[in-house]
Amino acid sequence: MKRRDFLKLGGLALAQAEATRLLAARTGAAMSPGAGAADGKADYTLHIAPVTVELDRSHILSTIGYNGTAPGPVLRMREGQPVTVDVINDTDTPELVHWHGMLIPAEVDGTAEEGSPLVAAHGQRRFELTPRPAGTRWYHSHAMAMDDLHKGAYTGQFGFVFVEGGNDPGQYDQELFLALRDWEPFFTGTMDDDDDNTHDGPLLEKPDVLNTDPDGLEVGSVTYSINDKALGSGEPIRVREGQRLLIHFLNASAIENRRIALAGHKMKVMALDGNPVPTPQMLDSIFVGAGERIDVVVEMNHPGIWILGSTEKMVRESGLGVVVEYAGQHRQPQWIDPPRAPWDYTVFGTASSSSVAPQQTIELIFEKIPGGAGKFNSWLVNGKPYPHEREFLLQQGARYRLVMRNRTDDAHPMHLHRHLWELAEINGKKTSGIIKDTVVVPYYGRAVVDFTADQPGLSLFHCHIQQHMDYGFKALFRYA
Numbered sequence: 001m002k003r004r005d006f007l008k009l010g011g012l013a014l015a016q017a018e019a020t021r022l023l024a025a026r027t028g029a030a031m032s033p034g035a036g037a038a039d040g041k042a043d044y045t046l047h048i049a050p051v052t053v054e055l056d057r058s059h060i061l062s063t064i065g066y067n068g069t070a071p072g073p074v075l076r077m078r079e080g081q082p083v084t085v086d087v088i089n090d091t092d093t094p095e096l097v098h099w100h101g102m103l104i105p106a107e108v109d110g111t112a113e114e115g116s117p118l119v120a121a122h123g124q125r126r127f128e129l130t131p132r133p134a135g136t137r138w139y140h141s142h143a144m145a146m147d148d149l150h151k152g153a154y155t156g157q158f159g160f161v162f163v164e165g166g167n168d169p170g171q172y173d174q175e176l177f178l179a180l181r182d183w184e185p186f187f188t189g190t191m192d193d194d195d196d197n198t199h200d201g202p203l204l205e206k207p208d209v210l211n212t213d214p215d216g217l218e219v220g221s222v223t224y225s226i227n228d229k230a231l232g233s234g235e236p237i238r239v240r241e242g243q244r245l246l247i248h249f250l251n252a253s254a255i256e257n258r259r260i261a262l263a264g265h266k267m268k269v270m271a272l273d274g275n276p277v278p279t280p281q282m283l284d285s286i287f288v289g290a291g292e293r294i295d296v297v298v299e300m301n302h303p304g305i306w307i308l309g310s311t312e313k314m315v316r317e318s319g320l321g322v323v324v325e326y327a328g329q330h331r332q333p334q335w336i337d338p339p340r341a342p343w344d345y346t347v348f349g350t351a352s353s354s355s356v357a358p359q360q361t362i363e364l365i366f367e368k369i370p371g372g373a374g375k376f377n378s379w380l381v382n383g384k385p386y387p388h389e390r391e392f393l394l395q396q397g398a399r400y401r402l403v404m405r406n407r408t409d410d411a412h413p414m415h416l417h418r419h420l421w422e423l424a425e426i427n428g429k430k431t432s433g434i435i436k437d438t439v440v441v442p443y444y445g446r447a448v449v450d451f452t453a454d455q456p457g458l459s460l461f462h463c464h465i466q467q468h469m470d471y472g473f474k475a476l477f478r479y480a
């Protein structure tokens with residue numbers, strides 16, 4: 001701890017550190033060497049404070065970020081090796097740092113719903129966690145925003161965590177971490193999104209009678225970036241013919257799912273949400289739901305100057321892209337629209353049935369109650385917005401099947417905290433072997449996932465679109 005911080009916080013910080021340590025000891029969270037010393041230096045420090053993001057010369061934004069930047073630093077951790085993280089909150093509102101995709105106790109997972117402790121305004125708190133499993137994870141604010149578009153996931157509080165597993169064959173020449181992001185959110189009565197990309201199959205969950213009440217406000221955005229730069233500003237990705245690129249994509253949007261392509265190239269999808277897929281696929285474009293990660297390998301076999309970015313022209317030209325420049329090439333960056341192809345997770349799986357059959361099925365029906373002009377929609381899980389009187393009860397060790405029935409006209413990226421699930425069925429197509437923590441449930445569609453209840457404690461299940469989550473689209477799983 002810095003002396004300045006120590007003076008400012010004094011005994012409070014010490015008391016908090018002690019409380020965190022006791023909590024960690026009680027819940028069996030791993031301790032790291034030296035973690036007993038509250039004034040010892042943590043392995044990682046995340047400093048939450050105002051930052052500026054220069055998307056390009058004419059767009060300089062003010063937001064909240066980690067360690068002076070947005071996105072925050074790429075944190076590299078080792079699978080199974082306990083770490084300490086000091087979170088210092090230099091803002092006026094309490095904050096929560098969530099570790100997305102990690103199998104860690106609720107006490108350090110970073111959500112108020114699960115009972116994780118807040119990091120007080122102008123306060124500090126030390127967390128201890130054992131990063132696992134290996135792969136592309138990420139960290140972000142889990143604060144609620146409601147009608148404040150300067151809070152929670154609308155801010156610059158996001159970054160990659162890469163958990164090294166020790167089995168990286170290293171068959172690439174460059175490794176890139178690219179976070180997709182939108183900025184300057186605003187409320188709008190007309191939402192034009194990319195959800196029709198999620199499928200072109202039968203609308204299995206479309207109700208016979210639609211609620212035609214007028215919709216409430218949704219959130220749109222004005223400017224976009226990959227990491228902290230808009231397309232055309234910042235440095236290009238410089239490559240040479242014959243190189244192999246490993247690109248970790250993260251959709252850090254609080255608002256929308258995205259389709260991404262690299263003009264002139266195909267991308268080989270190796271991992272979804274950081275977990276290797278049974279059947280890697282070479283694709284013209286990828287669809288990344290809010291909160292999801294996709295790892296791809298690209299062979300640089302088509303010299304030129306290309307654009308990697310959103311397949312939506314307006315979004316790409318408003319910043320969501322980056323130039324990929326081969327050595328010795330000189331011309332304007334080129335874009336080529338990829339063929340339209342609905343996203344189908346099942347192509348990455350295996351046809352054989354899941355190794356572990358589920359013992360119980362939990363049905364989850366999603367509905368939207370239109371809010372009307374100038375108000376917000378609310379979102380229901382099994383007929384109720386959060387909180388539910390009777391939470392979903394899990395038996396330790398049991399295998400569960402979640403049947404998510406999306407009776408809305410939006411595609412929702414659903415996330416279950418502290419667990420990994422295996423995709424079983426998407427819109428009636430069976431699959432297995434695809435391990436994820438988030439799944440985009442197609443509009444009027446269905447996603448079925450299986451998971452083993454092996455992480456005692458409260459676990460939050462929610463839509464990763466901040467506004468949907470804030471207005472009811474979440475539920476808690478509790479161990480009996």
Ligand SMILES: [Cu+2]
Binds near residue numbers: 410413464468469473
């Ligand atoms: Cu949603």
